[in-house]
Amino acid sequence: MEDQAKVCNSTIPKVQWARRSRKQNNSKQLKKRLDLKNSKWSEELNGVLWAFQTTPHTATHETPFSLSYGIEAVIPPEIEVPSTRRGICPDNVEINEAMLLKHLDELEERRERAAVRIQNYQQTAVRYHD
Numbered sequence: 001m002e003d004q005a006k007v008c009n010s011t012i013p014k015v016q017w018a019r020r021s022r023k024q025n026n027s028k029q030l031k032k033r034l035d036l037k038n039s040k041w042s043e044e045l046n047g048v049l050w051a052f053q054t055t056p057h058t059a060t061h062e063t064p065f066s067l068s069y070g071i072e073a074v075i076p077p078e079i080e081v082p083s084t085r086r087g088i089c090p091d092n093v094e095i096n097e098a099m100l101l102k103h104l105d106e107l108e109e110r111r112e113r114a115a116v117r118i119q120n121y122q123q124t125a126v127r128y129h130d
Helices: 014-036 038-054 064-071 076-080 093-129
Strands: none
Touching: 014 038, 038 064, 064 093
16 A cells, blocks of 8 residues: 555635635735835825725626625715716705615616626636636
8 A cells, every 4th residue: 555656636626716816916916015115004005905995806897895885986085076976966865865776776786797797707717727
């Protein structure tokens, strides 16, 4: 028995590999931006995290923020400066609530579309690596 070599096949499933790769890539980007600030990394961290949460991802074509909360993030200057989105019905509470309910109804559809895009993205990655 000692003469026979034992074969140990340790493989990482491709989906798990892709997840690890994405996390490592995000970590590298985060580290790169924070390293540029050296001792002021704590001041830059919020900006880096905000950029990550509000940037559409390749697999979903959605931002993590919008998938979590159902709306796109509004930056503070956009709140103070009137935009088309905020200027439609600033004083009409009923219309505003109706629009929010409509967005909540659409949220589940957006999440389902994002799940389909993730599956397509993963299948494309598997085909690429096979």
